[in-house]
Amino acid sequence: MLAGVLRAHEGRLQVLLWQRAKPPHENRWALPGGRLGDDEDVERSIRRQLAEKVDVHKLSHVEQLAAFSDPGRVPGRRVVATAFLGLVPSDVDPEVPADTTWHALDDPPPTAFDHERITHAARDRLRAKLSYTNLGFALAPAEFTISELRRIYSAALGYQVAATNLQRVLTRRGALQPTGRTVPAGPSGGRPPALFRFTSPGLEITDPFAVFRPPPGAS
Amino acid sequence: MLAGVLRAHEGRLQVLLWQRAKPPHENRWALPGGRLGDDEDVERSIRRQLAEKVDVHKLSHVEQLAAFSDPGRVPGRRVVATAFLGLVPSDVDPEVPADTTWHALDDPPPTAFDHERITHAARDRLRAKLSYTNLGFALAPAEFTISELRRIYSAALGYQVAATNLQRVLTRRGALQPTGRTVPAGPSGGRPPALFRFTSPGLEITDPFAVFRPPPGAS
DNA sequence: GCAAAAGTGTTCGGTATACACCCATGC
């Protein structure tokens, strides 16, 4: 039970890590997680584990990645880890324990065990789903300007996306809604940006990439 | 450790099930699987388990689906199952034990535990990947006509796909290659069909559905 | 007025689909 908890912050993607105080891999940085309890399924369990590091209510999305099971992944008796992707909106800065901090994904500290691989799996899942779902809602504040959203998507994807197309694509898919309100312009002037929100608070597939599509009438 | 082993057969999608001889869920049909050994990772383990039911060499593809962990999914002590999708080409008919047979997915027998849910997860994964990868290679024989491939895709997807578009899309993506050879026409005449093969023997993403694409120069 | 930032209109290229048409065989 391990989670790669990610957020977009200051133009970069960050992952939540805690520093191990004891061997093995003393002082290395590890993903939060813990053992599965007898009366919970894996998703409930990882949310419980994460509650100790991040306020659960700050977690905007959690999903299962895969089981990591290489017999040599940790020293000693083999441990199978079910890995998760967790997301935190960019406008909340949850309280975290003293041993725990955010680290830029592109400048990682020394990590424990196979946790860097798991972090990469989390990042790759996020990037893929940003393209064909409305998963951006989990990284963005409840309301935001297109510029802010552009920064978030650019940080998460690792390259610049154009605000024009971002707005158009998400709007056409019905994922984005104007609130009708605007926000004052910045210090250097400019037109005051409009505020938008995501239409749905939950994960939806907005681009059913299905080629070989079923005939329009079919279910 | 459970696997939904699927194949396309006679226009339908089938799953490999064995009939339980003992309680719980006596006489119900279950997915093949078993316990994880200490010295193997989950993928190696499921291949070993499946070797008892299906000749491993007949398995054209295996991939992890997810962990199923509901505390009530099996009676008694909770068991976490890591589920897999397995695929068998349509031209091989592996020897299977006496208690084991293929069942049409759209006409399932009484199944044990949550195995029908897992079967559906396997089917959904297959359908999704047929659209944006070359995964068809795992369902098709090594060489095939477009008509045969059309039948396989139609069976797997659950609706009719047009041979014209199937050929064109897979060819444009570079997934399909003509062998240059043809096969005699059928009993009712007609032009002798050409034989094709898949370009790559392994899974490749042929349609990077990425919207918000990176600038062409980027990695 | 001018610079700056936001947002819209328009064009273009690529891809999937639909459908008409041509091809090669058995009888």
Added chain:
DNA sequence: GCATGGGTGTATACCGAACACTTTTGC
């Protein structure tokens, strides 16, 4: 020759990317 199934050419619709242009503010 004709029916049958295989394969190609062409037209259409849609979507995302790029870029020019307009709008609205601060100074």
